[in-house]
Amino acid sequence: MNALVQFVRERLDYDEQLARWAEGQSPAWYASSASDEPNNPDRACVVNGKDESITGDTDAGYADHIRTHDPERTLLRVAADRSLVEAYADVADLDTDDPEPSFASGRAVGLGIAVRALAALHSGHRDYQSTWAPR
Incomplete structure (x- = not known):
């Protein structure tokens, strides 16, 4: 080979x-608003389908990067x-x-x-x- x-x-x-x-x-990952700053678009966390935070609060770009992978x-x-x-x-x-x-x-x-x-x-x-x- x-x-x-x-x-x-x-x-x-x-x-x-x-x-x-x-x-x-x-079952799925998605970006969500951070729990301590729900109206701040620059903060986010990655959440699994069970609504359990995977990354905790982080920058929105970082959360989107993880979500797309x-x-x-x-x-x-x-x-x-x-x-x-x-x-x-x-x-x-x-x-x-x-x-x-x-x-x-x-x-x-x-x-x-x-x-x-x-x-x-x-x-x-x-x-x-x-x-x-x-x-």
Whole structure:
């Protein structure tokens, strides 16, 4: 198996595992007004579907950031990313810095660009290889 494909698959598996765990903790996450400042749009908290505060009072932007990374949205992102990786895995052995003018080689290079971008999100991981950096 191509090492780049394996690396990205492992990161996606990990993200999916965390999201599925969090998904079981609450049915939905949403931003809400902070309890001590209900009319202040600059303060918020992230609340799960059981109306239990997850983050406590925080800046509204921070709460929105956490809310947009809720388990449901993360699982959608993982599925989309995985579809790119699987399309690339079919032609990864054709990926090259010097593509031939054939359709398959062009497809491999194009998908390679996408998968390298996905891998770059995890460039701080100990298994990341600098040769996978986006071209």
